[in-house]
Every structure is written in C-alpha cells, then in structure tokens.
Amino acid sequence: MTDILAKVKQAAMQMDGNGKHAADIGPVIVDAGAIHQVAPFIKDRSFGRVVVAADTNTYAAAGGSLTESLAAAGINVSVTIILPDSQGDVIADETALIQLILDLKSYSADVVVALGSGTLHDITRFAAYSLGIPFVSVPTAPSVDGFNSKGAPLILRGEKKTITAIGPAAIFADLHILKKAPAPLVGAGFGDMIGKYTSLFDWSFGSIAGGEPYSDVAAEMTRNALHRCVDHADEIAARSQEGVRLLTEALLESGFAMLLFGQSHPASGAEHHVSHYWEMECLRLGRRQLLHGAKVGVACAEIAELYHRLADERLLPVSADHEVVAAEIRAIPDGESIRQLLRTVGGPATAEELGINDELLERSIREAHHVRPNRYTLLRAYQVARGAK
Secondary structure, eight states: OOHHHHHHHHHHTTOOGGGGGTTOSSOEEEETTGGGGHHHHHHHTTOOEEEEEEOHHHIIIIIHHHHHHHHHTTOEEEEEEOOOOTTSOOOOBHHHHHHHHHHHHHHTOSEEEEEESHHHHHHHHHHHHHHTOOEEEEESSOOOSOTTOSEEEEEETTEEEEEEOOOOSEEEEEHHHHTTSOHHHHHHHHHHHHTHHHHHHHHHHHHHHHOOOOOHHHHHHHHHHHHHHHHTHHHHHHTOHHHHHHHHHHHHHHHHHHHHHTSSGGGOSHHHHHHHHHHHHHHHHTOOOOOHHHHHHHHHHHHHHHHHHHHHTTOOSOSTTHHHHHHHHHTSOOHHHHHHHHHHTTOOOSHHHHTOOHHHHHHHHHHGGGSSTTSOOHHHHHHHHTTOO
C-alpha cells in the first residue's frame, strides 16, 4: 500500500456513506519505473487481451515501452490512437468515444489502459464503463486531478456534461515519464491545484450560507495537497523528480478527496465554472481548446480578485455571517499573488495570456454561475443578488 492509499484509508475511516469506499482501488504507484509494473498487475488478474488508448503524443512518450512489456509478459495487446478533431484537439466527444468503444468490442478486450492525461482518461473511463470492463491509469503528464475520478466530463452535442462512470482499477504514475512532460502540462497541473484556493472557500461558503454538505476530512486533505504544491513551487517549476512527485501526489490526493466526499465540491468552485464557460465558448467558436488547469489557475486569480473586492467593499451578499465569510476570503491569496504563483511554474497568469478577451472575461464572471446552478458559490450568490441574468 502506498503512502497515498494509507492516507486515504485513514481518512475514509472517519467518513460516512460512500466515502468509506474511496480507497477501494488497486495499487497507486507514483515512482520511477512504475510503468514496468503494469504488465505484472494485468497478468496477475488473468487479463489476456488489452487495448492501450493513447494519442500520437502520449504514445510517443511511453507507448513503446508499455506495449513491449505487455507483449513480453504474454499479453495480447492492441493500440487505439484516438484521432483529433478538426481543430487538432483530442476531445472527449461522441466521435472519440465511439472510436474506442468499437475498437474494444472488436478486439474483445478484457481491460483498457489509459495512456495519457485528463481527456484520454475521460474517454477511456466512459468506454470501459459502457462495456463493463476495468481500466488502468498510466498518466503521461501531471496535468489534472481527475486521474482517479469516477466522473467523465464529456462533450455531448456540443455541451459539456459529467457522466458518472468508473474509477481506475490501478494507477501507475512513472516519474521518468512525468518529468519529461511538456512544461505547459506541468503548469496546468499546478494551475489545477492553485484553483483549490477558491474551490475550498466556495465549498465552505456554500455550507455556511447555502446549507450545502461539508466534510472537514476531505477539505483538510485537499488543503494539505494545495499547500505542499505552493511550498514546493520552485521544484515543480524545475520539473525535478521530487517536484513532479509532489505535484502528482497532490493531484491524486485532490481526486481522492472528491471520492471521499462523493462530489466535486472540494476541488471545484467558481473558478471551475468560469473555466468551463471558456471551454464552451471555444467549442462554440471552433477555437482550439485551452489546457484545463491553465484555465482554472487564471480563473482562480480572477475569482480571488472579485472575492477580495466584495469583502473589502462590504458587498458580500450575506448578513449574519459577514465577518466569518470575509475572514475566510482574506485567507485566500489576492489575485496578483496567485498570478505570481502561476508565473513561478511558467503557466499563463492572465486572461489575456490565455487568449481570453475582456468581453468574454466579463461575460463569464457574470454568467458562469449558470454552469452548475445547483452549486452555491459566492459568485452565484453575488450575481443573483445583483440581478444578473
């Protein structure tokens, strides 16, 4: 059992309901050479036919060594290279899902390996769920906190919907591979973690002002993971093995916190809603997609700036708990401090650097609370109070 699973199991003992099952997963290995443990894991479970789902970049990063080790273990292996859309992006839409599902059925696969980052995991988890087979996670970049998620954010008929599917049977995160990931992907993973500053606040705010459920256990796990990333930002920026390990483990712990709680509240607040708004606008306009974590980090800075202004100008849409909420906001770094953290790791720090113009930025702040209308964030409370449509 890895240190991560030990933490999760300990936390799960303090949880009620479905949280107790968050650690019901095979090995979670974050180590140099972890990819060489995939074949023994699959062999031990008598899976004889494996499909590796990748794209051209992720296959180039690790596909050869993975398929060779599987074949050397006597495992029949096939590779599906998920094709990009007309913009050159691999996205989790109907076309990609059908491509993988048909290949899995044609090959009579017993198990599928997701070799890639967030989008490939979303495609794979839904395809595996649809066919009733397990999947194994082999991340190629420390870019998102969703590797161990059960939810698959999919683009269906041009709209983003998160469908409950399955989590991985095991995770093998090879530090030799992860430290070679392109710098923008490492920056995106750091941005996804930085977003926890505002997601944790929004979760607490929703509990105080909206009566939403809350878990101190899941919140503390997420907060600790965030602070480790911030404390070691220079190592992460250098893509040292230790820095990449810290970031990867933080992303996985954030994912486990969501599994413990049973919903995405610990890791997804108004910053994610703004990010999703930008994503849908890119789809609508036929623009290339932006990295999820890069959007989240920049959106976090914008939301932090707004929240600090609301607290400073006493514009918070609460009465009895005003000082409590204001104190929690002051514990969030201000927008410029968050931008400086993002710059430290080499990621975009402003909407302009992402290619988000002023009109879209202002519109997203005004309308993003509609992305998750059942989530009680401060952004939602503020916009509803001021009568925004």
